[in-house]
Amino acid sequence: MLLDELLNDFPRERFLREHYQRSPYSGRAAAERLLKLGSWDTIDTLIEQTECDLLLARQGVPYTGARPRTAKEARELFAQGYTFALRQPDQHHAELSELARTFSAELHGRINLHIYCTPAGHHGFGWHCDPEEVFILQTTGRKDYLLRENTLHPVPLPDAMPNGALAAKETTPVETRSLGAGDFIYIPAGHWHMAQAPEEAISISIGLMAPTLLDVLDLVRATLASNPTWRKRLPSLGRASDLDDARKLELLRTLGAQLGGELQRALSDPMLPLRFLAQTAQFYLRSAGLRGGGR
Structure with missing residues (x-):
């Protein structure tokens, strides 16, 4: 070695x-x-x-x-x-x-x-x-x-x-x-x-x-991004919204709890460690590859 x-x-x-x-x-x-x-x-x-x-x-x-x-x-x-x-x-x-x-x-x-x-x-x-x-x-x-x-x-x-x-x-x-x-x-x-x-x-x-644990989270994020549910935009939360502040906070808490549950399921996937090792190894080796103009 x-x-x-x-x-x-x-x-x-x-x-x-x-x-x-x-x-x-x-x-x-x-x-x-x-x-x-x-x-x-x-x-x-x-x-x-x-x-x-x-x-x-x-x-x-x-x-x-x-x-x-x-x-x-x-x-x-x-x-x-x-x-x-x-x-x-x-x-x-x-x-x-x-x-x-x-x-x-x-x-x-x-x-x-x-x-x-x-x-x-x-x-x-x-x-x-x-x-x-x-x-x-x-x-x-x-x-x-x-x-x-x-x-x-x-x-x-x-x-x-x-x-x-x-x-x-x-x-x-x-x-x-x-x-x-x-x-x-x-x-x-x-x-x-x-x-x-x-x-x-x-x-x-x-x-x-x-790699760090944040890189594991990035892989999970990419997985969630393939699901239209998690790409859906939030409703208007600005001053023009028909929701008062209390209802805005309650909405975000509810959605946050749903996202937390989905993250927990994704992190518990027994195939996640294998996918993480394979994808990061491929990325690292590709990034160190020879570019044009080499000798």
Whole structure:
């Protein structure tokens, strides 16, 4: 398994029990075959031959210029201190696509893959947290990761993310994990972190968005939406309605009770777990697939 390659000789069962979705883990990876994917050759190819999304930032400030189209233009910005974040390169590169799909299949989640390239003595992004479980393989150079537990907004979602100002109010202790080429770190979803590069550094970051109970509810909602009963519009509840406030409230309570009963029946369907696993797995793998312009 790919996860076993990253964990090297650390038991997968112990990692899932003690660290996954709980606490950071770092160590020497056994995934030597992946190091070539995080290289300047890969970065140059993605910049020059694909439409891979490229985000640049220097000391926490985003770059506002045009996307570099040649390796030379990119290297010039890099020399000025800009960190590169190539976002979702797996949609443009066959081997990275296979990496994303394999990881998705092993841990069951949607993949958000990045390649980061940071100049020596710089950092691209300040303190932040991610909604995904983050697995990072250092492929070139060295990087220091500053980590601290998030007690202020510990379970973020993509549509409910804290900003950097909140991170500044955190009081938990800061720890540092140093990674060299071939090392690996896991950062749980919601954990505050920031990376600094004492020397030129390239890394592959695999963000995995594990499903939540809200995703189960979304599947049930889609099922209910296929029934005309639950698509039916409510009567007028505005000022022109012939219902007084008491009757409006009573109507909504009655309909809410009926909907609650239907939700309970849907959630109790013995086939729901199987449908949820099958549909989410298919969606996750499809979202990590190779797009046009790949190699």
